[in-house]
Amino acid sequence: MVAGIDTGNLRGRLAVSPRARSLVPMDPRTKILLVVVANVCVMTVVKTPVTVTALVVSLVVFVMSRSWKILGAIIGVFLAFLAFRFLGAWLGSWYGTLMVITGEYGSRITISLSFAVWLFLTTTPAAFVAALKRSRVPRAIIIPLAVMFRFFPAVVEEMRAIWDAMKLRGMFRSGASMVAHPMRLVEFIIVPLIGSTLQISEDLSASAMIRGLGSPGRSTSVVPVGFGPGDIVGWLGIIAIIGAFVWVHVGV
Numbered sequence: 001m002v003a004g005i006d007t008g009n010l011r012g013r014l015a016v017s018p019r020a021r022s023l024v025p026m027d028p029r030t031k032i033l034l035v036v037v038a039n040v041c042v043m044t045v046v047k048t049p050v051t052v053t054a055l056v057v058s059l060v061v062f063v064m065s066r067s068w069k070i071l072g073a074i075i076g077v078f079l080a081f082l083a084f085r086f087l088g089a090w091l092g093s094w095y096g097t098l099m100v101i102t103g104e105y106g107s108r109i110t111i112s113l114s115f116a117v118w119l120f121l122t123t124t125p126a127a128f129v130a131a132l133k134r135s136r137v138p139r140a141i142i143i144p145l146a147v148m149f150r151f152f153p154a155v156v157e158e159m160r161a162i163w164d165a166m167k168l169r170g171m172f173r174s175g176a177s178m179v180a181h182p183m184r185l186v187e188f189i190i191v192p193l194i195g196s197t198l199q200i201s202e203d204l205s206a207s208a209m210i211r212g213l214g215s216p217g218r219s220t221s222v223v224p225v226g227f228g229p230g231d232i233v234g235w236l237g238i239i240a241i242i243g244a245f246v247w248v249h250v251g252v
Contacts, residue, residue: 024064024230028123028131030238034061035115037238041245042108051108053244057237058114064233065122074114081106125149126223134225150204151197158196162189 034057042054055078062071081103088099128149132142163172166188172178178185 024233025228026061026064026122026230026234027225027227028128029135030227030231030234031119031123032131034234034238035119037241038115039112041241042111045245045248046104046108047244047248049244049248050241051111053240054111054115057241058111058118060233060237061118062114064230065118067118067121070114070117070121074110077110078107081110120149120152123149124223127225130223130225147204150207151200154200154204155193155197158200159189159193162192162196 038054038057041050058074059071062074083103084106085100085103088096088101088103090096091099125146129142129146132145166172171184171188172181178189
């Protein structure tokens with residue numbers, strides 16, 4: 001139990017539901033490579049073909065994972081930034097230029113974040129660590145990433161618990177009331193969350209020691225890790241994004 005969270009149930013849900021929800025499972029190594037390639041290509045080139053290709057690939061992987069709510073949110077945020085960009089171009093003044101820049105970078109950041117969210121949602125910490133160990137990644141990299149994968153879901157769950165408790169007490173009735181009272185937000189949401197995150201980090205550190213995460217010996221994993229049909233889709237996405245990236249450079 002971590003600050004009101006049943007960590008056993010939480011880890012059970014995180015370990016089972018993402019893989020069960022995916023139409024075609026994908027190896028974590030393919031996911032990591034896809035995320036890195038998408039972020040590098042999208043954030044280094046301001047070209048429509050690269051942005052559109054990465055957007056299509058992100059929508060495809062979210063459809064594969066059947067995360068419909070997040071898929072709708074990504075489309076909505078991207079379209080909002082796109083409208084912001086075209087509105088700024090139509091205005092044609094200094095603040096219009098600022099709107100164009102905001103819309104351009106906002107849409108690209110949205111795509112980059114969507115891949116990161118997809119990686120977190122569809123990859124369990126155990127599978128992530130097992131894939132990195134099989135790839136001979138140094139422990140100095142594996143351990144921080146493994147702790148990070150377990151830390152953020154626990155923080156999100158704790159944030160939801162605090163928010164529900166405050167709503168039951170009548171402190172905040174909606175997101176608008178939370179924004180309208182910033183001092184209450186700090187006192188009743190931020191401060192308890194900071195205290196909970198400290199406790200979560202200590203429990204995760206103790207859990208890592210018990211699991212022997214830093215042990216010099218060779219460890220085993222019960223999580224099956226390997227390439228399958230889903231990785232074909234991942235590699236096609238990687239090839240498509242790199243192809244668009246190279247094409248715009250050659251075209252220039």
